[in-house]
Amino acid sequence: MDCKISEPIVGPRSEDILPASVSTAVKVVIxxxxxxxxxxxxGSVSEIRPLTTEETMTQAGVGVDDTAGVERKTETTVAMDFGRISLSEELVLYLFGTPGQQRFWFLWNGLFEGALGAVVLIDTRRLEDSFDVMGRLEERGVPFIVAxxxxxxxxxxxxxxxxKAMDLPESVRIIDCDARDRASSRDALLTLMRYLYSLNTTTTEPQ
Ligand SMILES: Nc1nc2c(ncn2[C@@H]2O[C@H](COP(=O)(O)OP(=O)(O)O)[C@@H](O)[C@H]2O)c(=O)[nH]1
Ligand SMILES: [Mg+2]
Incomplete structure (x- = not known):
């Protein structure tokens, strides 16, 4: 009997499949x-179509989300962003962008579980916005760099x-970054990985 396939076979897209050479996958939060x-x-670094839960800001955010300084922003991340980047043939990072608004802090426990480290993004016009976030990372013992x-x-x-303004010790790396630029964002992630590596090698080095 003739068997015709009329529908295209739907399977995972090649970009979603991890190459066999990947031996380490780590979780990083932004x-x-x-x-x-x-x-x-x-969005700029992810090699898979980033999963994002942007939603048009609604009345729910009015008076709660502080939009001073970001008046043109009409979308906000409700749950999280998710993306993936291969830093080498063996190493893959899974990126989780977490909402900065206080009303989403209940999500943090789950999002930080198993995270090796974090990139804290900073806007110098709103430096104080990052203080709580960094305090929470310190509380949880999640190492971070500042971009x-x-x-x-x-x-x-x-x-x-x-x-000095952020009261950060010398050990915490501070770098410049353009989040819109793939290479710059990738550099930020590489800086974090190098930092995590240095923490690990200093703690395991014989005294
Ligand atoms: N000039 C400039 N604008 C940026 C940069 N990164 C993000 N934006 C813009 O700032 C706004 C907020 O960015 P978004 O990624 O949604 O912020 P989030 O709330 O932290 O996820 C968007 O309109 C972006 O296009 C940057 O490096 N430079
Ligand atoms: Mg967002």
Whole structure:
């Protein structure tokens, strides 16, 4: 009997399949205040179509989400962003962008479980927005680096000045980043991985 396939066979797209060479997959979270560029960063580096739960901001956010400084922002991440990037043939990062608004902090426990480290995105116009986020990472013992996402009208500060303003020890790396730029966002993730690696090698080094 003739058997004709009239429907295209639907399977996973090749971009969704992990190459056999991948031996390590790690979870990394991208955090920061509202409108700092988390969704943008995950979108610019992800090699799979990022899963994002952007929704048009509704009345629910009015008076709750602080939109001062981000008046043009009309979408907000409700649950999280998710993406993937291969840093080498063996190493893959799974990226989770977490909502910065306080009303979503109940999600943090699950999102931080198993996370090796975090990138804290900063907007220098709203530095104080990152304080809570960094405090929460410290509480949970999640190592992080700080990436300054450069907005055109944001003031530029030297790294030592920012370090002082954010009360961060020398060990926490602070870098510049353009979340819209794939290479720059990838560099931020590489910096985090190098930092995590250095933490690991210093703790395992013989005294
Ligand atoms: N100029 C500039 N704009 C950016 C940059 N990153 C994000 N944006 C814009 O800032 C807005 C907020 O970014 P979004 O990724 O949604 O922020 P999130 O709330 O942290 O996820 C969007 O309109 C982005 O296009 C950046 O590096 N430079
Ligand atoms: Mg977002």
């Amino acid at each position: 955090v920061g205040g509202f409108g700092v560029g988390k969704t943008t960063l995950v 300054i996402n450069a907005f055109p009208d944001a003031p530029h500060y030297a790294v030592p000045e920012l370090r």
